[in-house]
Amino acid sequence: MGEMEQLRKEAESLKDQITAARKAVQDSTLQEAAAGITVVGRIQMKTRKTLRGHLAKIYAMHWSTDSKLCVSASQDGKLIVWDSVTTNKVNAIPLKSSWVMTCAYAPSGNLVACGGLDNMCSIYNLKGKDGNVKVMRELAAHTGYLSCCRFISDTEIITSSGDCTCILWDIETGTQKTVFAGHQGDCMSLAVAPDFKFFISGACDFTAKLWDIREGTCRQTFGGHESDVNAIGFFPNGNAVITGSDDATCKLFDLRADQELITYQDSSIMCGVTSLAPSMSGRLLLAGYDDFNVNIWDMLKAERVGKYMWKLYIPLENGRKVDPAEDSEGSSRVAVGTEH
């Protein structure tokens, strides 16, 4: 038997082992465990603020850790930092490349980052001495578009790319510290664990992967989706992962049980999930869809308990799209970015 054939057999055997090991701990289901609790009451959401200023499609937004400021990126070529309470624009940063697809706010509040079809992640210092916001670093190495970026600190950032890899960068030197390779399709989004030791990525190979940041290895791979995984997030305590896919479902994967616990789906929902965020307690899941809606799910009962429809509030024109919905930590604020 040639080595190739041997390796193929070993791979198949290992896959079977993983399937068996997952089944061996399946003594129950989340559905059964949650049978005794009641579904949460209907959640009504009210638009409190509309942040106006972008002139083209908003592709991404990210809250600051203070839950008041947020940054949004639009294909009008601008990064805008908003005070969500006053709706004032704190900064309007012109970008070299208008084909931006993602943006991020550093936990410190000092930096923001963005990137897109330029294949680069550009870091901006908001707290420069002369008050002007300038490009601090341009992180270039990806051979595909930048789909997502998230700061670990002011000196480290993780990016995900259409080149199927994620990279951990040293911002000060502008160099790659670690390349996380393994996905077999474009990486679409990433999320960092609350303890900053791990991160998860969702990709067009229909899987989500859990990566050990310091070791540079993939610890676990979660399959089950039937199409691209566009959105990903951690359950608040870091023990579970939520994914959103073009297959119109969201899934909850438990990291310690190493498997899917539940799927959030409804026969009336036929369009892809573009973004998601859990509420503070983890009980609710807010998910943004391609049909301009945000559906609110009871995460334990897998039932829809609310819906936020843009159509009710803003007249739509052809081609409008609801982009990221994100619930900031420590608050009830949900920001929905659109083309409007």
Place this chain on the structure above:
Amino acid sequence: FKHSCLKVEMSSKTLSSGSIAQARRTVQQLRREARIERIKVSKASSDLMRYCGEHAKNDPLLMGIPTSENPFKDKKPCTVL
């Protein structure tokens, strides 16, 4: 539409079409994933439920926010007499 023109067609990077080095890496990765410790689903579920229960009172979407504490809600202006 969602960047369909940008997404790489999922190539069938199965062992049969990849190189030996790629196949070795795949096996090494699968070994890594196979050997992790797993807890029972019943424990995983009850831990998640417990977390939700313990933090429900701090979840504004579940509990609502009193107007006085909601920075987004327009409050009635005060007049100084």
